[in-house]
Amino acid sequence: MSPRLFTFSAAHHGPWVVVNQTTVAGAPLPQASHLRIQAGAPASAPGPWSLRGITSNERYVERAEREALVSRQVGLGQAGHTCAALIPIRKSSAWWALTQDERRHVLEEQSQHIRLGMNYLPQIARRLHHCRDLSDNEPFDFLTWFEYAPRDTGLFEELLNALRGSPEWAYVERETDIRLVGG
């Protein structure tokens, strides 16, 4: 069985070098110089912070959308994908109080979150990790990890700008944007 739980840790050395770390909303994370990604939950964290997330079943994607996604997406670790981003976000209690149909409406019918991501495939590979239900007191709800080629950095900015301008992002109360290059 492939692992679903991953730990992202700020570290003093490691395969990913932080080139920029920006607080987009809410409380900042301490600045990191390197990032280490481990499957599972390591016994001790090597640096100032450590974030855990678990991949899970899709919460909004419908059958036709999944077919379209699967036909275009590529996995992590592609040759040439030497740029990466880790974007932890937390959504507000107002988001979590919405019902399933209301959340889907904001996420896709209003914000085109799924469609937007699809427009940037296969260039922008991603893996979504859920944190909110790991425990009672996780600092973020989601960790999204992106990988792409240096020449697609502009595309990645375009995708982030579109998402951050969408109605869904009115529910994001904490967000940090960490850009990295493979070391």
Add this chain to the structure above:
Amino acid sequence: MSPRLFTFSAAHHGPWVVVNQTTVAGAPLPQASHLRIQAGAPASAPGPWSLRGITSNERYVERAEREALVSRQVGLGQAGHTCAALIPIRKSSAWWALTQDERRHVLEEQSQHIRLGMNYLPQIARRLHHCRDLSDNEPFDFLTWFEYAPRDTGLFEELLNALRGSPEWAYVERETDIRLVGG
């Protein structure tokens, strides 16, 4: 903030006495004599097994359904609700591979899971706990805790029989049914 993570532990003493424990599907749990429920994750388990689950946002309920549920449901701990049941279930990988629209279709359009539960309100109080995304290797996906009055035991059996006969239950690969009385 009210706790969301709960631990259900088999114990030698405790406020809930097990009156019946049946394996419905899959691997059995060791027989328990008493059950203890604690908020959070206790440092050590008092008996042969311990199951953790976390309450979370609803995954299928739509706005109109929530309004109907809220207008009828009652909380746990009602006077006279001296009967209880803990029903841990695990669903198959086929369930988790379905898309959101497919899972909703099986759960409600085919199986009337939400509507069935509503028909037994306010007599049967319940709290659903999610386990699957707590870690990579939880023994169950869901723990549902029910409370009701002794006179409503027949109603509770009726509800369980309806659910177990529904298309959704074809995806349940492990299920234990533990009945208790307040001690």
